[in-house]
Amino acid sequence: MENILKNISSLRGVHYACIYREGEEPVSTFPDSLSDSMTLSYDLIDQIFAALKSINKSHNEIYFSIGEKFLVGYLMHETCVAILLTDKNINFPLVNMGIKSATTKIQRKIKAEQEAKIARLAPQPVVAEVNAAPPPTNKALQPILAELSTVLKQYLGPAAIFVFEDDVEKWKKSYVQSHENIPHLITILQKSLDPNKEQEEFVQRAQMIVESLR
16 A cells, blocks of 8 residues: 555655555555644545445545645545645646556455455365466566656656556566567557657657667
8 A cells, every 4th residue: 555655646746645444544645743634634535425425426536625735535445545635737637547547456455355355254266367467577577667667757757657557467467478578568558658749759769678678
């Protein structure tokens, strides 16, 4: 959870962030002087989301104007809420991209914990899943991946962290991790860029990285 919070906090225009999960201590970058206010804010935001759910509304974002800033609440799971203090002129499409990626990770984490709990209570034979988690990253490819991530950040800014992680997972699920299959990863990554201005340039730069580190 701390790594997810760190990635959200790194987005440009986000001053502080915290993640509240039912039954756990919150993880937060807010200063201690604001901790009580954040707890009250969480209680209010949680009540609003609960009220919306009771009338079959699917809203998962709430914005409060506070002077020159926004206090934003995101429902990431029925038991998990993120609260951000941001600039008002922040690039919300990029923030939403980061929140979407973080939400997927949190939901996956909670699902795994729930399945593990069920397995402990009622042990069952292990069955291979079609959508099993991708294997750990091949260490030999890490220098190339690191360089590709750096180049992607030059186009997408901090949101590239989330895009890159998600696209690498997609790649690992479909291809063997090898130098020969890096072009397939590049193809996946370029889809997040402007096809008229950025994709061709990104592919050329990525190919140069692959050749130099082969």
